[in-house]
Amino acid sequence: MFFTEFQRILKEHSSKRLKFVLPDGNSVPEHFHITDVGSVFRHFIDCGGQLREESYVQIQLWLGADKEHRITSETATKILQQSQPVLNKIQQLESCEVMIEYQTMLTALYSIREMKNTEAEIIFFLEATKTQCLAALRHEQEKKQGYESSCCSKDSCCG
Secondary structure (H helix, E strand, C coil), X not given: CEHHHHHHHHHHCCCCEEEEECCCCCECCCCEEEEEEEEEEEEEECCCCCEEEEEEEEEEEEECCCCCCCCEHHHHHHHHXXXXXXXXXXXXHHHCEEEXXXXXXXXXXXXXXXXXXXXXXXXXXXXXXXXXCHHHHHHHHHHHCCCCCCCCCCCCXXX
8 A cells, every 4th residue: 555545544534443454364452552654765686686776654563561552543644744754755655655564473564455444443454575586577577578588597596
């Protein structure tokens, strides 16, 4: 889900509670906090030698000891507004993906697969992020387009 859509949903439903459902069907407990909002930039090179860049908005959910704590859309909107100095560092913020960081046994990063709006809450269904050989994806795309790709040798991870 892109940041502008996420922000719009929160603003349109300011009195509703937020709920995050993990890929296994379990929900993040209701008393979660949004402890930080960040602009994340990655500059890297894939195994095929191509330089790449990506950026996304990262929202961290954390469980405190206060079990009565609840976050509404209005509260989340205020947190995002306070985060604008950091978020404005992303050039294409409106088309930037929102990623949710949450720790169960391990800290994991999730994308938002879909959203459901009920009478009392906004439910965000999370999807686990996956690793992928980007050079192999590029190689396959080039083959489909009829190009002879030299990004991968037969001895590389994607050959």
